[in-house]
Amino acid sequence: MRPELERIQLIEDYLYQRLSPTQTADLEVRLLIEPDLYEELEVQKQVYNLLQARGRRQLRSELEHIHQRLYGQPTYPWLAYILVGFLALAAGCWLMG
């Protein structure tokens, strides 16, 4: 992986607490002396929050979909056909008669 991606991975491992105590201590020192790294970390936190919020929205829409499939007006299309058929017939009779 190129260095920029390695850096993103390092920040991720830190935020997800996957680093060893030594690596964690090293990174925490770097965060103090490298403002750029600190800023990247802050943005990356926002990105994970954003993915959490966006993922939840996705799950909600999947549940809505399941709900519609299970309970969404099953008799409707059928009723609509009968109604349209009936109206067409009525209109036909009216025009002819």
Add this chain to the structure above:
Amino acid sequence: MGTKEFNWPEALRNDRERTLTQLYKQTFPMVLHYVKRNSGTEQDAKDLFQDAVIIFYEKAVRGELTLTASASTYLVSICRKRWLRELHQRSHWESTEGQELDQAQPPADFELEKPESEPSLMEYVEQLGSTCQSILLSFYYFRQTMEQIAEQHQYRNIRTATVQKFKCLERLRKSVSTALLETFYH
């Protein structure tokens, strides 16, 4: 589900749609019945139940779920607690018209914690395109494994999929960073 421990995290990761549909079919009617009997509407029941499933999903895939009864029982109990609270708040609202609703309620484990993200940032996820969007959500939200993600997107191996995941993350980080800078300077 029976006496044998059912592995919810695994089932949800392997086939989310089927597992959730099954759970929905099994549990929603009970929630609907309960809410309707307690002065709620079908819409109330649906919102309540979907929130409960979201809590259930998030806890399950993070390994934070300890079920002492069936998943259905767990979901119904979340819905019951939240509905009672909702009713309490509604009656409180009516009896103290115009007054502040008391905010000092401790967050409970049956609550959905509020999203901490700016709604305006959502569009940046959309702008990533469908592959990146799917990889990132599958990994970070739905907590699927890299093996599953590699297979779904036909990557040769986990390593390739992981590199792709970080490339997508890099793109998203760039646009979020720009957006944050813009709000900062305006």
